[in-house]
Amino acid sequence: MNRTLIIGASGQIGKQLTQNMLNEGQHVVALVRDEQKLSDIKSENMTIVEADLTDDFSHAFKGCSTVVFVAGSGGNTGADKTILIDLWAACRAADYAKQHDIKHFIMVSSIGADAPAEGPEEMQPYLVAKHMADEHLMHSGLRYSIIRPGTLTNNKAHNGFTTQRPSNKDEAIITRADVAKALAYCVAHQAKSNTVKELFNGAKHLDEVMS
Structure with a gap:
């Protein structure tokens, strides 16, 4: 049985991803800090694991073949939480995945993570955390x-995508619902090679931009 560990399953994207995958009959291990945040989702195919990402959460990986890291510190927290969740927890997740022979690790990063110094000053701690977490994953040996x-x-799903960054900054957007759809696609279509993709709303189908 293929099981997917979703780290951050009660977040705004994570919860939609969890529901999407359950709707498709897939088996999900939902890692959350508070299981009550998933009380409105009922499925025999979902196993909830409660854990704090600042503690040891390696036990959640047992029996899983795919991991999606969609956890985040949130926009209202300080740089300390950004370091602990977006950087440290993400790096430890990659290490735990390596220990458990995970076949595919899917990381939700951010536009601008490739060049944090070019981002807005107030965003740079977040972008540095994402950059370093991405680099750690890239050098982990994982797929x-x-x-x-x-x-x-938070708009409704657009159902159209592009990996070409729009020249107009105001158009460089994507709905959380569409990110959840893209992540579900990644889970269902195991990567044949390592990929790093920016993703925005556009005019193409998922299979055109994710393959």
């Missing part, structure tokens, strides 16, 4: 897919 979405919105 990986790194998704760097544009500015996130």
Whole structure:
């Protein structure tokens, strides 16, 4: 049985991803800090594991073949939480995945993680954390897919995508619902090679931009 560990399953993207995968009949291990945040999702195919990402969460990887790291410190926290979650927890997740022979690690990063110094000053701690977590994964020896979405919105799914960064900054956006769809696609279509992709709303189908 293939099982996917979703780290950050109660977050805004993680919860939609969890529901999408369960709707497709897939088996999910949902790693959350508080299981009550998933109380509205009922499925025999979901196993909930409670853990704090600042502690040891290696036990959650047992029996899984794929990992999606979609956890984040959130926009209202300080640089300390950014370091602990977006950097340290992400790096430890890659290490745990290596120990458990995970076949595919999918990381949700951010646009601008390739060049943090070029980002807005107030965003640089976050972008540095994402950059270093991505680099750690790239050098881990794991098969990986790194998704760097544009500015996130809560609009309804657009169902159209592009990996070409729009020249207009205001158009470099993507809905959280569409990111969840892209992640589900990555899980269902195991990567044949390591990939790093920026992702925005556009006019193409997922299979055109993710293959």
